[in-house]
Amino acid sequence: MMHHRSDLAASPNQTRLLGVLRSSQAEHASVAAVPAPQGRRSLLSYGLAMVVLTLLLLVLMLAGLMLGSVPVPAPTALGVIINAMTGSEIVPATWRGVYDTIIIETRVPRVILAAVVGATLAAAGMTIQAIVRNPLAGPSILGVSSGAATGAVIVMRWGLISLGAFTLYFSAFAGALATLVIVFWVARSGGQMTPTRLVLAGIAMSSVLSALTSLLVLTSPDPQLAARVLFWTLGGFGSAQWKLLPLPIAALVIGLGLMLVQARRLNLLMAGDETAAALGLNIHRFRQAMFVLTAALTGVMVAVSGVIGFVGLIVPHIVRFLVGADHRRALPAVALVGASFTVGADLVARTLISPLELPVGIVTALVGGPFFIWLLRRDAKSGERSS
Amino acid sequence: MIVHSLSRSIRLAGFLALGALALAAPALAQTYPVTDDNCGVTTIYDAPPQRAVTLSNNATELMLALGLEQQMAGTSYMANLTISPAYAEAYAKVPILSPLVATTEQLIDAEADFVYAGYPDGFSESRHTRDQLHDLGMQTRLNVEGCNLGAFGFPQLFDEIRSVAAIFGVAERGEALIGDLSARLDAVKAALGDAAAIPVFIYNGGDTAPNAVLGNTLLSQAVAAAGGENIFADVANRYGAVSWEQVAEREPQYIVVFYSGTAGGQAVADPDKELGQARVDILKATPAIANVPAVLNDRFILVNSVQGQPGPSTLDAVEAMARAFHPQAFGQ
Numbered sequence: 001m002m003h004h005r006s007d008l009a010a011s012p013n014q015t016r017l018l019g020v021l022r023s024s025q026a027e028h029a030s031v032a033a034v035p036a037p038q039g040r041r042s043l044l045s046y047g048l049a050m051v052v053l054t055l056l057l058l059v060l061m062l063a064g065l066m067l068g069s070v071p072v073p074a075p076t077a078l079g080v081i082i083n084a085m086t087g088s089e090i091v092p093a094t095w096r097g098v099y100d101t102i103i104i105e106t107r108v109p110r111v112i113l114a115a116v117v118g119a120t121l122a123a124a125g126m127t128i129q130a131i132v133r134n135p136l137a138g139p140s141i142l143g144v145s146s147g148a149a150t151g152a153v154i155v156m157r158w159g160l161i162s163l164g165a166f167t168l169y170f171s172a173f174a175g176a177l178a179t180l181v182i183v184f185w186v187a188r189s190g191g192q193m194t195p196t197r198l199v200l201a202g203i204a205m206s207s208v209l210s211a212l213t214s215l216l217v218l219t220s221p222d223p224q225l226a227a228r229v230l231f232w233t234l235g236g237f238g239s240a241q242w243k244l245l246p247l248p249i250a251a252l253v254i255g256l257g258l259m260l261v262q263a264r265r266l267n268l269l270m271a272g273d274e275t276a277a278a279l280g281l282n283i284h285r286f287r288q289a290m291f292v293l294t295a296a297l298t299g300v301m302v303a304v305s306g307v308i309g310f311v312g313l314i315v316p317h318i319v320r321f322l323v324g325a326d327h328r329r330a331l332p333a334v335a336l337v338g339a340s341f342t343v344g345a346d347l348v349a350r351t352l353i354s355p356l357e358l359p360v361g362i363v364t365a366l367v368g369g370p371f372f373i374w375l376l377r378r379d380a381k382s383g384e385r386s387s
Numbered sequence: 388m389i390v391h392s393l394s395r396s397i398r399l400a401g402f403l404a405l406g407a408l409a410l411a412a413p414a415l416a417q418t419y420p421v422t423d424d425n426c427g428v429t430t431i432y433d434a435p436p437q438r439a440v441t442l443s444n445n446a447t448e449l450m451l452a453l454g455l456e457q458q459m460a461g462t463s464y465m466a467n468l469t470i471s472p473a474y475a476e477a478y479a480k481v482p483i484l485s486p487l488v489a490t491t492e493q494l495i496d497a498e499a500d501f502v503y504a505g506y507p508d509g510f511s512e513s514r515h516t517r518d519q520l521h522d523l524g525m526q527t528r529l530n531v532e533g534c535n536l537g538a539f540g541f542p543q544l545f546d547e548i549r550s551v552a553a554i555f556g557v558a559e560r561g562e563a564l565i566g567d568l569s570a571r572l573d574a575v576k577a578a579l580g581d582a583a584a585i586p587v588f589i590y591n592g593g594d595t596a597p598n599a600v601l602g603n604t605l606l607s608q609a610v611a612a613a614g615g616e617n618i619f620a621d622v623a624n625r626y627g628a629v630s631w632e633q634v635a636e637r638e639p640q641y642i643v644v645f646y647s648g649t650a651g652g653q654a655v656a657d658p659d660k661e662l663g664q665a666r667v668d669i670l671k672a673t674p675a676i677a678n679v680p681a682v683l684n685d686r687f688i689l690v691n692s693v694q695g696q697p698g699p700s701t702l703d704a705v706e707a708m709a710r711a712f713h714p715q716a717f718g719q
Binding site for chain 2: 068069070098105106168221223224227228230232234236238239241243306353359
């Protein structure tokens, strides 16, 4: 543990994040050296870490294909997967045809969706923590998740638009974008967007929208609304279908790509506004652009899977601990760990009280919440020691 | 406390008559395709489904009442409630897929070609949407009470029976069932004569604030058919939290204790005791309604969701409630 602490203390980013936590003036007070990512020590060598994380994700995804409410024998499940991947009947298909359907049409899209959503939320969370320089921040803090849920509920209640199977996904995304615009407008003052205003605007919008969602559900005569809204408020991957996958996958690829391109600037931002500005970064414009990117990504994910909390909040912490805080290295890792986290959580959600499924948001909150509290306590202790 | 055991004789007789009728008149040739417009989803049936799966107890009973057990691949969501004796034999012939709503995987495993939900939560993004099941080759229907925005009475229940019968090409069985249920409604009406309706509170759990069954439910209309008047019939919704003060102010003479077989999404072992009787205990222990006539005179009747949700057994509830509300009309 001592080793870890000294490791943490050696990271200016980590201690700065704590500084922001403790003091709202920190954004003005922070003066620190530009991070020197190349020299940062981390727990594992980066290459090894990435290999281990990739293997972990693959193992979890495979487990996700093996388990479900209908027991499919493991050799059968493997046979189905091998045949599907190779496109020919390498393993003689002696099993019932329904097992192909169960695995290919429900479990594979579900596992892929869980991985994509987890990867995107975790990457978005890491970026948000950088732009608001607050480790308490996550995608849900921007109000976008609540906005997506409200958008879906409004359309469900009044049936404003009809785009077939995509109606709700579109309306959830529209709700997220509308919230984004409002939060953006509230948080901007004099052409600047300060982290504090951004977080407060997001929290305020979240509260108002959550209340609005509850009001709409409670006053609605539509019997179906309550059951359907539960999906958006607690999240889940049960409705995964192949035809709904292209959009979130595209969002992940484009979003993660843009974040990686901006990774150096994100590092600069972590060093403090003055430092970043001194090094030639237009911090306000950059912060706004990154805010729009992460909010839009979150909106897409909430639209397809509901609100899944704590992924974007805690996974970045785990990853910084594993591979360090340099975004060029941490962003690919955070996507892998985020994917593993949600695939694993979905596995628990599906099997813990099988055949009943828990909303996956409950699992991520139950795992993520205590971890986050532990993280806060640990940081508080090391903070007391270092200050 | 009075807990009425259900009078089954009338319905049993009706069911036997229906069975005889079904035997005597083999399915009339019905023309396919059948177009089913249901809750905003239009489904075209080229032939009667052969592997139907039900997602709630009232859907199960409605199909069994139409004698469709041969065309069923599974039932689900009975929790630990008991099927009506009239359908017990047929029910035993169909696999029970799950005590709760069957999952997508279980539906595929059962090779379902038709999925019928009786409750609004049967189809949703958290389990399986109708669109999703359609893509998996399953046609779907939701009991119209599940998407109904206004009052829902016996004519709507009869329409539901007609629609399901049409999908399976057994229209004449549907009409026979409707005739049987109508006759039982008329018999209750005749027995009640001009007895004045008594105020009734339909209680659906809750202690700090009671959950009431409101005006848009079939149960509210079943209470009316039984010679009662739901004290919250004026609220145009299905369920909702009211206050104990309002219950006290509206002075119910009788309280119908409504309960399902699940609590917190899980099936409970003994719903009659853990949910039904437990709710009676809550009512008795609530000071705000201690002076309400129903509580003073110990007038409670248990109605579980097998009888209380729209299905053929709703008539069981009507008969039991009528006898409870107006014993003198039934010579008791």
